[in-house]
Amino acid sequence: MWMLENAFVIPLIPAISFVVILFFGKRYIGADRVHIVGITALGLVWVLSAVAAFQWTQRVENPPPDAIVQVHDHGDDHGDDHGDDHGDDHGDDHGDDHGVGSGHAGDGHGGGHSSPLIRPVISTFSDWWSNAGVNFAVGTFVDGQTVLLLMVVASISLLVHIYSTEYVKGDRRYVHYYAFLSLFTAAMLFFVMAQNIIQLIVGWELVGVCSFALIGHWWEDKPNTDAALKAFLTNRVGDVGLLVGMIVLWGTFKTFDIDVINTMISTNPGAHHLALLVAACCLMAAVASKSGQFPLHTWLPDAMAGPTPVSALIHAATMVVAGVYMIARLYPVFYEGFSIGTSSINLMAFIGGFTALIGAGLAFAQWDIKKVLAYSTVSQLGYMVMALGVGAWTAAIFHLFTHAFFKACLFLGAGSVSHAAHHTFDMRKMGGLRKDMPHTYRTFVISSLALAGIFPFAGFWSKDEILLGSLVGQQNGYPLMLIFGCAVALMTAAYMTRVIWYTFHGEFRGHGHPHESPKVMTVPLWILAGMAVLAGAFNLPGPVLEPIGLEGLAHRIQTYAEPSVYLNGLGLSHPDPSLTMALVGLALAVSGILITYLYYWRRIGLHGLTERNRYARRGYTILENKYYLDHLYNDVIVETVKRPVAKWANRFNQNVIDRTVNTAGETARDVGRWVYKWIDQGAIDGSVNAAARGADSSGEGLRSIQSGKVQNYGQLLFGAAAVLAIVFVIVV
Amino acid sequence: MLLNQFLILGAVLFAVGVYGVLARKNGVMVLMSIELMLNAVNINLVVFGVQHGVVSGQVFALFVIAVAAAEVGVGLAIVLLLYRNRTSIDVEDFDLMRG
Amino acid sequence: MVAQNIFFGILSAIVIVSALRMVTTRNIVHAALYLVAVLAGLGALYVLLTAEFVATTQVLVYIGAVMVLFLFGIMLTKAPLGNEMEMTGKQWPLAALVAALLGGVTIYSLLNGFGSDRLVTDGPVYRTADVSDEVFSTYIIPFEAVSVLLLAALIGAIVLARKD
């Protein structure tokens, strides 16, 4: 278990790599070879993360005595278990319960716990800071959720490092690029293993800064820096929520320790409901900014101004899931604050679902391939937040896991396309690339299928769990969320098909000769594509595996990653797998693909036919009449979705929300100018100056006294003496 | 006789001397006015010597007279020097200390 | 007592009127003569206060020596000896105000402080011999200092007034 207790070395390695690259890279390593340092560091991080993940699974499988928490079935004897829980949750030695815990763990909902409640490995290092006589330590908090994220971050970061060697080759700031990739990785790893909420804040902001630096990587162009500023400032707005929310947590529990906060809530749910509600709402604002949730999502598409691998790493797979991760990490806060268990709609679920919906809608209206993917990311993040909002913790984290791989693959694929096609991301200048770029095409399609949720790709499994979660909920279902989820499933499949059509099919509309990217780019693509296929296997439902006798491997993420030590106390349950729900989800995705397919492929086919055969063209009019379906799709369904709805959404997005943000900024600036001009310089400074002028003019008057004539001085002297004497006489 | 008779006489003389010092233009007149002020002080010294029955009052009056003589000597020499350099002893002409 | 009061009245009237004339007259020689009157009046007042040696010195030093010095000064600086010269500066009202304030506050506090205290008239009377005893015993060092001062003033005056 060494790795779990000393997990701090994992973020330390890329941090050192950052320092080495930034300060010694250019001079001692060579500007074009700094990636060696970064890749080595990330390789090491990956290995250590894998070790940590393995050791965590060992800890779950064969828990040491001090890792187990005695469990009571909260469903039955809720009344008398309070007294015990207080003692138990702090890891009292219950050696005799070893292995028995699995029996206790409430399995009332079928999918439930089959393993004991395992405490996270918490190591604290030093007195980081102190205040009011209390020392606050810095430390690491490692549990299944942490190691899962470690693996995600390490894997994708490593692949992005490798991919970037080709993609940003010869860039004028190659060194800085790799330095900030390393710093970002360090910050993200630091964030995921935060032991207290201060560390969460620190990591949260640090990844934001790296994002800022990398979005603005090509800062010579103003749009890039605008995007960077927008990203940072929008995040800063959310950070107000983060700071206030964390402060409310501190004020309520008088501790920063995540473990203690979670334990206190889970052992005594119901207490502090109001404070938790306030904290949860505030933190929700932070999540909205970092994870691109409505209405603070507008920065994310703009953030695509950064280099594409950065978009893949930061703005698809890792940083933007920080908000989701934080909800998951502090889940008891949100669960109690929003009453997720008992409500059938709440703020988090609604924001998530709504974001998923508008994100998917907006993805239709984009011509920039990266922006489509960006809106898709917004939409999928909304999915995750919605999942957390309906109480489907595992589903959300599972989706986070699978999404990281296929979305990173999609972004890197888009990067590969642009690399080949003269650095454009405009889909109108692409087309027909499937022949020229077979590897990119295949990986892109695989990932798109995963994103669309087609069996048996990864996205199918995770999306299915989310839909199931919103169907069943905890005590109530979340019907509205289910509708949102289903609609999004359909739309996701549709817009991804559109992207594939415009990018890879049809005729090449750009200029020059596109070519396949070199191996150093395609290999990471294939690895990610492989994960897009296989990642679903990590949390397969039991019924799928039973026929092949591998039911022991079911629900691995749920088993290993879920912090049931906290969630159990809240009474969180897991829905039974449902074949119906899976089929409905699949049907929606397939129909989405089918509709789009008909729309694009058929029309092109006809065009080709009419061009080949002039008789056929005459028949085409008839065919065209027969194809009122096209009209239906084109003019009615798609156009209404595409033109008025999407355009309206887009316009709302650009004009209302974005305008609001911009206007707020401009107004603040104008107010600043006004206040400065009239109040500061006018009123306050003016009055001061008036006083000074008074002093000045009286000084002018007094200056005439300085005549240099002895008698005048004498007059003053005697006059002053007389006055003083008078004063003295009067006073005494 | 009242003590105040003499003291007030001294005060009046002193005030008149002050006026002379401040108002007169001629350097010699200024010096004369200073003599007036010194004499005003001398009255006080003598009167208080009598009042307290000590001889020190008179002794100090004598000292003051001696110092006044010295002062007049030096003061007149300065006035003379000024006159020689500036051909004027109007104190209003001298404003070298103007700020 | 009455006689003394009458004498005091006459003398102080002379002194004050002369002093006022001194600081207001336009003729500088007249001013010097008024000063003589003031000094003489004061000398007489010293006699009234039984300070005979001071009175003598007043007459000898002031009226004899100092006044001669002043007259020399007046002549050497070629002061206009006529009546026509404006001797008072433009700022005289201010000076008068200051002087009046100063005098007023002093007189006020004197009246306040000593009220109607009577002058001690039956105290010891110090003759010239007593004064000289005191000067040459208790105040011998200040006396010597004053003599040095006079010497210094003498030399200083000569140095200053030398023509070269």
Place this chain on the structure above:
Amino acid sequence: MEVTGFDTWVLSLAVFLPLVGALIVMLIPKAYETELKLVALGSSLIALVVGAYIAIQFDYGAAGELQFVVDKGWIDVINSRYIVGLDGLSLPLLLLSLVVVPLCLIYSWNHIPDPGNPKAFFVLLLILSTGMNGSFVSQDMILFFVFFEVVLLPMYFLIGVWGGEDRRYASLKFFLYTLFGSALMIISFLALFFLSKDASGQLLQTFDMRVLTDVAGVGIIKSTQVWIFAGLFMGFGIKVPMFPFHTWLPDAHTQAPTVGSVILAAVLLKLGTYGFIRIAIPFLPEGAIAWAPWIGLLAVIGIIYGALGCLAQKDMKRLIAFSSVAHMGFVMLGIATLTDFGINAAVFGMVAHGLITGMLFFVAGSIKERYHTLEIARLGGLLKSAPRMGWILGFASMASLGLPGLAGFWGEFPAILSAYNPGAGLSEEVFRVYMVIAAIGTVLAAGYLLWLYQRTAFGEPTEEFAEQKIADVNRDEWIAWMPFLIGIVLFGVWPNLIFNVTDDVVSGITASVEAIAAGN
């Protein structure tokens, strides 16, 4: 702690060594320029070494008590004594002051602003140093006041002689403002002298700050405390500067020479906040409780107002100056909560602001030297023209906007946090509103700093300077800046370096305030 041998005069040594250096420099003829610079630097460096010795000898276990105390007769007639001593509150600030001065000397080595005259410049800096060091260690109000005022004159001349175009106006404004505050402050000191009583009702008639801290104003009735506190509030508040007494600051900063701005930002402003923590609050707890909501209000107004002011600026130095108003608002908010958390954060914020804003002013000064303008619209592309300086500016901006992991955060976050639960029975509702406003202030801070950075550092250089060769950071600048940069990172990564030192003193202060509050 028993003080013996060298330790008895080590503090005085740290305070007066620069003054001795100044005297020696005065004796060296102007022609020997290098020699006099070396003497000046040497004396400040020796003072720094003495400071390091103090820091090593300092008993961190007893940081709450005064150490190295010297108590000698001084002005017996008013019962004012020469008392110096050092505790955990003074130590970081003394060290900050000791570090900043030699760095400023190094920076000005070849950068004496017009009209030159390095001798006078260095002498003034050294006198300034003595005043600052003395203020942080004196434990007698008259002594404190003397040092407090000693600071004023050199600064006046630094601005008035070596400043920009409007230097006369700015320096006079600075001088009059501060003098006005000082006048009210000394009146309050006298009132404390005449009115303080010990627990048995005996009049104390002392300027000894230790005694006054101990009695904590028990003998003074509340309404009187409020008035005396008002005088102190004006005196210290102007120095801080708090809204609405801040208007001298932008002018002074804009016109001051670079090192003048640096010292002004790094140390001088701290005299005000230090005065609040050291004098105003412990001496007059009831007055402090009565004033705290208003101080908090002015602090948050300052935060928002300073930030809005920044957004309107066209001059880089003026912008940084306004940002000081905002940052000191956080410090004052922390103080106004009267909690350990808040006041510790305030002390941290003072040090952090000193380092960060000092750094920003250094960069601004170097930009001015190279471009001969600080007009933001005319700048641009600094990252391209002088990449290292651009990076340093970016780093300092990030630190200034309170990025965690750098020093600025630890002054800001705990201060906001402390407003959630203000101490001494202050209204939670009011302070929670302040908390939210202050948190919003962090957004604006990010806004103006990044906006500044975008316009000055990003993009291509403006046409005006496109052809010019802009020198990157030179050796003197590296030496002068490096300690700032290291400090910003070091305190950001391990904030306990400061929190640990100040906590004991601060909890002593708040404990007495709480006791008074509980007694009411």
